[in-house]
Amino acid sequence: MRLFKKKSLWVITTILLAIGYAVSCTKDNQILDVPQINNATDLLSMKVTTPPTIDGTVDAAWDKATKLNLTLTVPDPGNNLFAGYIGQSYPVTLRSVYDEQNIYFLAEYADNTKSVNVATWYFDPATSRWNQEPTSKTFDANGVLTRDGFGEDKLAMLWNIDNSTAKFNAQTCYSSCHVFTPYLDYSVTPAVMKSNANSGNHYTNGVNEKIDMWWAHLSRDVIFNQMDDNYQDWAGGPGVTNLTGGSGNGRHVDGITVSGASTTWPFAPTYTSSPVQGASNNRQSLKLDGTGASVNVPLWIKPNASNYYYILATDTLPGGSAVKITGVSSTGVLTYNGGSIDPNVGTDYQRTGDAVTGGDGPKCFPSYIASPLIGGRADITCSAVYTGSGWIVEYKRALKTADVLKQDIDFTSLQDQRFGIAVWNKSNNQHGIQPNLTLKFQK
Structure with missing residues (x-):
């Protein structure tokens, strides 16, 4: 008993x-299975059953996620491409979680300026011409700053699709960044070697190599709660890139594919076209007084509107709030069907404040027309909120998308994934970077 x-x-x-x-x-x-983590370089994605809401608010779903603290620094790629920004650093905190369907990311970083007014149109009374602000800082011949940049705050991540890019595991972002590579210019006879001092771009090093590029434009795509999904390829390979050096362009939007080759030197690949989507330039060329010299002016405006930094594509439809500029005078007066704007009256359409770091008048015009991303470019949901002292960028993507073109990374294996991250601060090309990071999953 x-x-x-x-x-x-x-x-x-x-x-x-x-x-x-x-x-x-x-x-x-x-915690069932947590891999060994390097706190300096590894981002741990935690498994959750209740995911965060993608709204730019740091909710309770992020409480258990491990933070990866980074300092992204603007490098010096040479030839003054990043002049005025080199050495700047941007502290960024990353977190990640995932569930059965999606992977989620949260990026937080300090920024004392909300830079969404990109390349604003303003009127210069000294020349009676309409101009656009520079997207990056400009300098005179002595290297003195002449105008602050009116670029965009952005954030990007690069991923190795199917481990196809051989150098990515060791170099991540730098595996496809080809800057200022000298090349032999066969467009002239005899061919001459050129230093390629003014260009540089991304392309991979093999015909089967592709990199997934996620690109958050914090002034435009997030209007529609989206992040732009792009990819990089080899841009035609050595037969093109060895001849054009760093100007070989392997960056493309998702959904387009190689369709052939150009008929002119250097016979770079051509690509299928993409449907109208995303941002387009709000710019056109008109003749002064209808018969004079051609000048650039805005294409669409909102009469009497203030402090707006984009025009929706739907605003340009019949009955919309935007009107098309149809004429410009030698004194800068813009005309449209039903009215005109004289920028010489008052200063609302002119630069304000200090000539170097000042802003633009409240009625200056936006540089782009915004429409939603569609198809493969719309795979990533994103919300970005400026807090007054920095950005909260929250985004998600399916672990595996509907991609059949090998333009997206597949996370369903839950294997380690190497990646790099970049941040732009009120700039066009110049950005801080942190390569050689690894995403790991709690399983």
């Missing part, structure tokens, strides 16, 4: 422990 009681107690205890273990394993924060 005593032996029976002992056995019964043992069985009951075992059952209770098993039940307790099973119940505990259903909790969001239960």
Whole structure:
């Protein structure tokens, strides 16, 4: 009898422990398999059953996520491409979680300026011409700053699609960044070697190599809660890139593919076209007074509107709030069907404040027309909120998209994934970068 009681107690205890273990394993924060983490370079994506809402608010779903603290620094690629920004650093905190369908990311970083007024149109009364602000800082011949940049705050990540890019695991972002590579220019006879001092771009090093590029434009795509999904390829290979140096362009929007080759030097590949989507330039060329010299002016405006930094494509439709500029005078007066704008009256359409770091008048015009991303470019949902002192950028993507063109990374294996991240601060090309990072999954 005593032996029976002992056995019964043992069985009951075992059952209770098993039940307790099973119940505990259903909790969001239960750690079943956490890989070894390098706190300086590894981003751990935690498994959750209740994911965060992508709204730019740091909700409770992020509480258990491990933070990766980074300092992205603007490098010096040479030839003054990043002049005025070299050495700037941007502290960024990254977090990630995932569930059965999606992977989620949260990036937070300090920024004392909300830079969404990109290349604003303003009127210069000294020349009676309409101009656009520079998208990056400009300098005189002595290297003195002449105008601050009116570029965009942006954030980007690069991923190695199917581990196809051989150098990516060791170099991440730098595996496709080809800057100022000298090349032999066969467009002239005899061919001459050129230093390629003014260009540089991304392309991979093999016909089957592709890199997934996620690009958050914090002034335009996030209007529609989106992040632009792009990819990089080899841009025609050495037969093109060895001849054009760093100007070989392997960056493309998702959904387009190689369709052939150009008929002119250097016979770079041509690509299928993409449907109208995303941002387009709000610019056109008109003749002064209808017959004079051609000048650039805005294409669409909102009469009497103030402090707007984009025009929706839907605003340009019949009945919309935007009107098309149809004429410009030698004194800068813009005309449209039903009215005109004289920028010489008052200063609302002119630069304000200090000539170097000042802004633009409240009625200066936007540089782009915005429309939603569609198809493969619309795979990533993103919300970005400027807090007054920095950005909260929250985004998600399906672990595996509907991509059949090998333009997206597939996370469903939950294997380690190397990546790099970049941040632009009120600039066009110049950006801080942190390469050689690794995404790991709690399984």
